[in-house]
Amino acid sequence: MTTSFKSWKNGILALAGCLCAIQPVSAQQALNSVEVLVNDEPITSFDIDQRLRLVIAISGGIRTEEEFLRVREQVIRSMVDEKLEIQEAKQFELEISDAELESYFARRSQGMGQTPEQFEQALANIGSSKKTMMEQMEAEIVWSRLVQGRMGAFVSVSDEEVEASIKRIYDNKGKFELRLAEIVLLVDSPEQEASVKATAEELVSRIRGGASFPEIAQQLSASSSAAVGGDLGWLTADDMDRNQAAAIENVGVGEVADPVRTAGGYLILALRDRRRVLTADPLDAQVSLRQIGLSQEKLADADAVARFELIANNLHKEATSCGAVSRYVDESGADMPPEVGLLRIRDIQPEVRGEVEKLEIGQATTLQKMSDGWRVLILCDSREPEVEEPQFDAIYDQIEQQRLSMMARRYLRDIRRKSIIDYR
Template sequence: MNHLRNVTGRAARGAAVAAALLAAGQPLTGQAQELRGPIGGRAETAPPQAAPAQPAGPRAMSESVAAIVNDEIISTYDLGQRMRLLIATSGVQPTEQTLPQFQREALISLVDERLQLQELRRQEREQKIDLVASDEEVNQELAEMAQQNNMRAEQFVAALRGQGIGSETLHQQIRAQISWQRWIRGRYGSRLRIGEDQISATLQRLQAAASKPQYQVSEVFIDANRVGGMQTAVQGAAQLVQQMQQGAPFPAVARQFSASATAAAGGDAGWISPGEMPPEVDAALEQLRPGQLSQPIPVRDGVYIVYLRDKRSGGAATLVNLKQAAVPLAAGATAGDEAAAKVKLEAIRAAATGCGDLETVAGRTQGVVAGDLGEAELADLAPAFRQAAEGLQVGQISEPIRTSAGLHLLAVCGKRGAGEEAIDRDQIENRLYGQQLSMIARRYMRDLRNSATIETR
């Protein structure tokens, strides 16, 4: 069975976000704000030091120390460059309110990448193997990003430079991401087994939930432990909601700010049923209409933002797929006109074998129109159509039905309870595999942060 590959949270999303580089973002201007709140590990906070104002040119930034991670320095130049990259790829506009969030997220990302590369180099020394991606692998990944934008790598780098972002900034991010993703997948993915009992239990739960409403959801999850506490997570989520309401693309925001395993897919969580997400999220989804964005939803370990893309009824509703052949008739048509129309439709009904050839047969008769009515809930149909559809089996064609618009033949091409789509066991396995590998990766990073000495300035 094929397992999901984009399953390591932030380690998986570099290639996806880079494709958005040309669609949004402006060079960072103004003065970076002081980072507020811890970022994990044994943080030793030095006196605040604001980064200097940044002109458009990437190397005009004066450098000082923004943070030290196990004696390895992150400079204010590194921090400013990463902020520019976040702005360019998230679609969130830099304002006085959002700059601290950009700075916090940029510094957290840089700290995580330093910890990841330090761990990989330690493993390289112990195991005598190469784990950190080579320049050739980084350049290949960059070339693929450029191709996604219908550009050559040189043009892509020039586009970065035009937004004040040095190419080395993206190189460093790519190197850490693909190296860490490969390490997590290689170390844990090959040993991770999803048992048939897990698949069966999930399948039974999904089948039991088929009678409940189902929601097509995109999500952003702000991990409170990662950003320095629940208050910071709530404030950051509120700023992201405001930016998305003003036009920032949800997928780009999710890729850059979400700690969920769905971040690499732009936050796409697919179709979910009540019980698959925290109760607080379920309660919020019940109040949303398709196309609506939620306010921040605090849960036990962080804050969710959800976007309800679509909603469908549970299995208690019956869905029917219909086709029709009809003769248009005014409400005041004569008895003779109605009789002539009925003769035409009865002939079609006798000649057609079902949905497969109804339109073809009807097309041979002058004055008859035919077409596919698609799928609809039985309860939403006009009374005459609903009565006919209730009594027909799949493949059967009704007797002529009179409505104010004309005389109709109705064919039932499909009938099912809402939520009865086939549930693929491979998809269930892939989803469980991705969730578990993502959880392992998050715990690994938590342990690295807790054991590290991290000083922010």
């Protein structure tokens, strides 16, 4: 179950039209010009264009020139911050090797359901590049290590605080906790208020229309949670601040809230999941799955589609065990890996989850036509849900990371304040 490039592909035509509409006659010269100097290090129009193409493709395209310019402003801000993070890391001789970056790129590719080569080509197809993605990844990695290395020793978490947190968890047993994700857009001056507000509203509209919340968070969010797609983990009402509580009120699972104005800018929250504290939930049951799957690329072949559809329907009717999957993979021309692995029910896409829940071991779903291809899933094993008791070390780490995140925001704000940033 992986993120697909469907939204990227859908955004390409809109992106191209908008870019062409606003580029001057001397487009090539403009692309090579310096737009921002960050402590004498340039960010060129070409750099911005490469990142912008990625962001617009992820968000599904751009409707107007005004929207384009607002998104561009957010992209430039993100790139300036990344430049500052890398510069600060170099001050402490903290750099990442090319080999390590390649390893991270391979992992990001896998998360997108692609090989590194396929991911690189997908980036090229939208007018962006592997280099652009690697530069963003470099900033994420070195900044995380710098913050941990410089500030980790100054974060103090007492045993009493951890025990108090664990007590609150037990006190909240049976109450709902929410899994939230965030996108944070900062407003640095009154002049930016209208622009940032409009951008926040446009992003919410895009996400509600199918754009990927985690991918947009990775590209545009000013929060340290951007590195993990904005994920904030599980929070009870006691864990939320006023802004979060106000934003998420009356929002259903899988929905995104309207933007909320905070002291520093605008907050967009998504409700990823809901469960009861310390209570066994059927959605936490684990299932072991295998599949036969046909990728989007293969769907262009009418003969391959007809053969796969026939075999898929036969598998649904006849399957009695996972052992038959290998034979059906060969017969159907499936090109997706047959092993899906062990998943919690709640981690399966909602459009498939209901059917998987009804399966007996050895049975197969009907043909599932999904964004990244067609597939039939076979249930190989299932495990009853277990209650996860709070662990001291995990709670300690959670509190520590929350404090590090706050320190990182202040650190970057201080760096930005003392830096010379020249917008051309």
